[in-house]
Amino acid sequence: MRDHSEFTLRKQSDFSRVYKQGKSRGSRFAVILYRRNGLRYTRTAFVSSKKVGNSVERNRSRRLMRAAYRNIEPGVKKGYDIIFVARAAIIGCKEPEVEKQLKKSLESAGILIEGNNEK
RNA sequence: UGGGCAGACCAGGCGAUCGCGUGCUUAUGCAUGAGGAAAGUCCGGGCUCCGCAGGGCAGGGAUGACGGAUAACGUCCGCCGCAGGUAACUGUAGGGAAAGUGCAACAGAAACAUUCCGCCGAAACGGGUAAUGCCGUGGUAAGGUUGAAAUGGUGAGGAGCUGUGGAGACACAGCUGCCGUGUAAACCCCAUCCGGAGCAAGACAAAAUGGGCAAUAUGUGGUGCGGCCCGUACCCGCCCAGAGGUAUGUCGCAUGAGGCCGCAGGCAACUGCGGUCCUAGAUGGAUGAUCGUCAGAUACAGAACCCGGCUUACGGUCUGCCCGAACU
RNA sequence: GCGGAUGUGGCGGAAUUGGCAGACGCGCACGGUUCAGGUCCGUGUGAGUAACAUCGUGAAGGUUCGAAUCCUUUCAUCCGCA
Numbered sequence A: 001m002r003d004h005s006e007f008t009l010r011k012q013s014d015f016s017r018v019y020k021q022g023k024s025r026g027s028r029f030a031v032i033l034y035r036r037n038g039l040r041y042t043r044t045a046f047v048s049s050k051k052v053g054n055s056v057e058r059n060r061s062r063r064l065m066r067a068a069y070r071n072i073e074p075g076v077k078k079g080y081d082i083i084f085v086a087r088a089a090i091i092g093c094k095e096p097e098v099e100k101q102l103k104k105s106l107e108s109a110g111i112l113i114e115g116n117n118e119k
Numbered sequence B: 001u002g003g004g005c006a007g008a009c010c011a012g013g014c015g016a017u018c019g020c021g022u023g024c025u026u027a028u029g030c031a032u033g034a035g036g037a038a039a040g041u042c043c044g045g046g047c048u049c050c051g052c053a054g055g056g057c058a059g060g061g062a063u064g065a066c067g068g069a070u071a072a073c074g075u076c077c078g079c080c081g082c083a084g085g086u087a088a089c090u091g092u093a094g095g096g097a098a099a100g101u102g103c104a105a106c107a108g109a110a111a112c113a114u115u116c117c118g119c120c121g122a123a124a125c126g127g128g129u130a131a132u133g134c135c136g137u138g139g140u141a142a143g144g145u146u147g148a149a150a151u152g153g154u155g156a157g158g159a160g161c162u163g164u165g166g167a168g169a170c171a172c173a174g175c176u177g178c179c180g181u182g183u184a185a186a187c188c189c190c191a192u193c194c195g196g197a198g199c200a201a202g203a204c205a206a207a208a209u210g211g212g213c214a215a216u217a218u219g220u221g222g223u224g225c226g227g228c229c230c231g232u233a234c235c236c237g238c239c240c241a242g243a244g245g246u247a248u249g250u251c252g253c254a255u256g257a258g259g260c261c262g263c264a265g266g267c268a269a270c271u272g273c274g275g276u277c278c279u280a281g282a283u284g285g286a287u288g289a290u291c292g293u294c295a296g297a298u299a300c301a302g303a304a305c306c307c308g309g310c311u312u313a314c315g316g317u318c319u320g321c322c323c324g325a326a327c328u
Numbered sequence C: 001g002c003g004g005a006u007g008u009g010g011c012g013g014a015a016u017u018g019g020c021a022g023a024c025g026c027g028c029a030c031g032g033u034u035c036a037g038g039u040c041c042g043u044g045u046g047a048g049u050a051a052c053a054u055c056g057u058g059a060a061g062g063u064u065c066g067a068a069u070c071c072u073u074u075c076a077u078c079c080g081c082a
Helices: A012-021 A055-075 A095-109
Strands: A023-026 A030-036 A043-047 A080-086
Touching: A012 A030, A012 A080, A023 A095, A030 A095, A043 A055, A055 A080, A055 A095
Parallel strands: A043 A080
Antiparallel strands: A023 A030, A030 A080
16 A cells, blocks of 8 residues: 555546446445446545545545455455545544444445354 | 624544656656635726827726825824723724705704794883774793704803823813814715726737729728727728637746744834745646544635735634633 | 625515615415305404504624614625636
8 A cells, every 4th residue: 555546546437437337236335336347456545425425424424434454454445546535424423333234235245255244 | 601792713534455647867756736714896106009108188997084004095003082892892985065966855933044933011102892902013031843943141062262191183171152964885075185998908839811892192091099089009992702719829827015933123003123934826627536544634715926914614622811600 | 815785573575865664476363255174255463562662684882863774793594706
């Protein structure tokens, strides 16, 4: 994770490709959109719209998702573009709850490596 | 003890593990990392580009007691007037209505122009009636509606003059008997001030050209200077096709009208001198997660070129003052 | 970063030279018509009061005799440019 730029979605075209052609899984805290990207690594993006709240709350929600994803990351399959979109309910939550929800969503999307989910 | 007014300060600290931006070291670390409002964008500047930042107008905008502070301001300090409050104290766009124009609903006799209604009176004159203040001239000024009043006089109010105090706005006292509704956050007049755009400003680096028509300087045309006119600067062409594919990198970018401490001046805002410190710089956009501990960490809330203010949001602590009650 | 527009009963939307706020339509409530429902007709409909009073144009102040209208600050929503 030293050089971030390669693993982060940046371009508008990448985003619209995921939005249009990707699949999605929702939960109480966040929606995840994902799609195979044909690369050997996985790229991610964390998004908060104005519906979530003011800038403090938007920053907070992104950081929570990022912290949660950092714990899950070793068990995630390679070769996907994943967008995490925050929902307003995430405000005021603790990290473990967010991590649990994201893990469930990723599992149902089939992105988690099989042997790694002991739940 | 209840209610209120004003002001100041804090915005978590320390430790552990994982993680992020920047800098330095290097291959492992070390240092450092959002605010009092970073906000709203309501004002004022710096900086950059528009050649210089120019002139005029019948054009636009802002401000408005007085004295000061400041780089500047519509800000701040002091002070005067007015308004509110029992008080502490608070608010105040606060020039001009005999330069002109407009507006003033309802009510009222009458709304800025006219002496109006009313009341009184056989006392006088004239007219009229079957008769009567019935009508005109007359007398009176008690009454009348209005947010605001007239009309004779007075008072109150404004204005002028004189004296005293003050740096001044102005205050107080006396005199004159000059003026006569309000509204300029209605148009307007007066005074003072203002060029435009904004860091996506802007600078450098990187990127591909080919063809057709016209043609060497004429004044025109185009572009820019918020509007128009003047003036002035720059550009010399127009069309088609192609390439590029929504935006790359570096700089701008943080030492500044800077913070803190002391002394001096000033009622104060603030200023001068000396010492000391330098502590974010992202660009898909860095501060987080899980705990321990302190009596507690809880509100509003996240830098995006940088400063000075204003306004708004909000948790807590402390200090001073005012009013009321009780007790001594 | 720069600039603009709008906010009025439950809803849409009038009233803007400052002078009775809520015209008009929809909806709702009640009554009538019908065997019943719809349609249609009538009455009522901001809060508040026994009835007045009083308060009400996003919010708070101000100017004015008087403010939905003028001014200042503020909140919310929407839009444009780069």
